[in-house]
Amino acid sequence: MKAPTSPSTTARRGLRRSVLWSLLVLLLLVAQSLLVALTVNYEATHSQDEIEAIGGAAALQMRRELLQMLHQLQALSWSEPEATEWPPAALQLMRSQPELLRVERRNAELQATAFVDSPGHAPLFSLMSRRDLSVDTDQACLSAKRQASPRFSRSYFVPMVDGKGMEVVDLCIPVLSAGRPDGYIVGSLGLPLLLDVALTPAQAQRTEISLIEGDGARLARAGGPRGTGVFVAERLVDLPGTSLRLRVDSGAGRPSLIPNLTLALVLGLSVLLFVVVVLLARDVRRRAQAERALAEALSRRKAMEDSLITGLRARNLDGEVTYANPAFCAMVGFSLDELHTPVPPYWPPEFVEQYRQRQVDRLGSVLASQQREGFETVFMRKNGERFPVVIYEAPLLDGQGRQSGWMSTVLDVSAQRSMEELSRQQQERLQASARLATVGEMASLMSHELNQPLAAIASFATGSLNLLESPDAQTLPMLHQALERIAEQAERAGRIIKSVHSFVRRREQAREILGTDLLIEGVLPLVRLQARKSGTRVEIDLPRRVPHVMCDRTMVEQVLINLSRNAIQAMETDTPLEDRVLTLRVRQHHAQWVTFSVIDHGPGIAPEVAAKLFTPFFTTRAEGMGLGLSLCRSVIEQHGGVLDFTAAAGARGTKFRFTLPAPRQAESRAPVTADS
Known part of the structure; x- marks a missing residue:
């Protein structure tokens, strides 16, 4: 009979199995890591070698093109300057060599005697003259004269008509006569166009080629994608008189961890093998974990239901x-x-x-x-x-x-029903408070608006009593006229009560089509009565063709009276007597809207007062209630119009403006400002 295994033996076996599994996993990871590292290093080396080969081939191709260009220009220099075949030959050369942008003939003093621009490109020196950009060219020609051989100039930038520009290098070939330089052939080569022929189409899709200066500044580039700077090759292109640094930059980045399909298959099989072993080892433990998780879930679910x-x-x-x-x-x-x-x-x-x-x-x-x-x-x-x-x-x-x-x-939901009942009671109390506030608003508005017709009645009554003290032949007609005015103001007070009551209750008021002259005439007696007390002149400015409006006559007249009264009071203190002029003006600048203006010559409105001017109960006078302008704006907005103010045209004064709808467009939208 086999002896039972002791706990210490079981623990040692478990530890040994764990160590063996850990070593196996470690060896597998090390092998896979080395495989990946070696493959990545191989791919990187291969990519660098490839870009080095492309750089060498591109430099060789560029040198070959430049030397071929030199030979062709030398052949062109053998023709006589006055020969008729020289320009066609130069054109033919530029058609076969797209990188050649311009060919010049110069005399011994370096003065250009003839030139031909490439037919396939815009003229090279169309924005800046050739003389302004010939410093490097002249130096190359002087060097060619001393050496009696062709010389290339340093590259220089030429702005073009398309707003960009091009880096150009000139090739200067001396024309010898009897062994002595008698002139020069100068060919201007575009470096970007020269780079285009340095790479094959397949290479241009994968790499970026550029010419750079000694400090790394880029002169020209060609190729498809932008280089990533990972795989770079540089070559020096030696030319007579100068040298160019050619830089080839691959568009590919660093190799990924799995650079090819073979490595991917090997890694995949290794990972699959590792996963199978791990799954087999963890199957029993997962079953136990699942049973424990199920028990915990049932317990947690029970706890959640109980809580x-x-x-x-x-x-x-x-x-x-x-x-x-x-x-x-x-x-x-x-x-x-x-x-x-x-x-x-x-x-x-x-x-x-x-x-x-x-x-x-x-x-x-x-x-x-x-x-x-x-x-x-x-x-x-x-x-x-x-x-x-x-x-x-x-x-x-x-x-x-x-x-x-x-x-x-x-x-x-017993607590919710209690809260709903409490909310209903609170709402009823709020509605009662709102009704009380409405009653208070109505009383304030009525007391404010009734003040003017009652003051007018008192004024007419006082004037009637004064007439009775010293009657004459005109007393009876004047008393009759005063009593008529008293009756009109009493009727007006009744209309105010009815209109303000309707305004507070927000009901649609009865509106009618009226001429603006009737509105002005309706308020003019009251305005002039108040204006006489302060010595203010009242001027009426109406157009020849009087416009009509659709409005509530009583409420609009009240607006005119309030604005006129404010204008008269603004001129009582600081305005000289000869400047106290109140202007009531009517204009129709828009087919749908009529603009009323009330203009004074007072001190104006301070900015801090203007911000609160239309606020209810805000006033700058001790005896005022602060409801006039607020009510005026509400009345105008109720008609669909706009009430605002601005400084008058002169040095002093304020102009209040409001708009009312014309009869045909009474339901249209109001303009943004009163003078729109």
């Missing part, structure tokens, strides 16, 4: 309670055992039959339509207290999808 404040209730197909969480038991006051009865004990006795029938109907509808809508009902606690609840029913399905009962969520 809910929402009641959960499960019933079978007969409607009997099979499960209830502690929240539901605490809600109704019964234990789970007490709920296992044919008739639920939380049903009020007076509703048992009604609830039983509702249960049959509702559970049948839930079974048929899978509905999850909630409904409200009344339950009874164990102490007999009734309380409202909201119930959401849903079918309870088993693992095979068969229905085994119903699951219900029960919410106690």
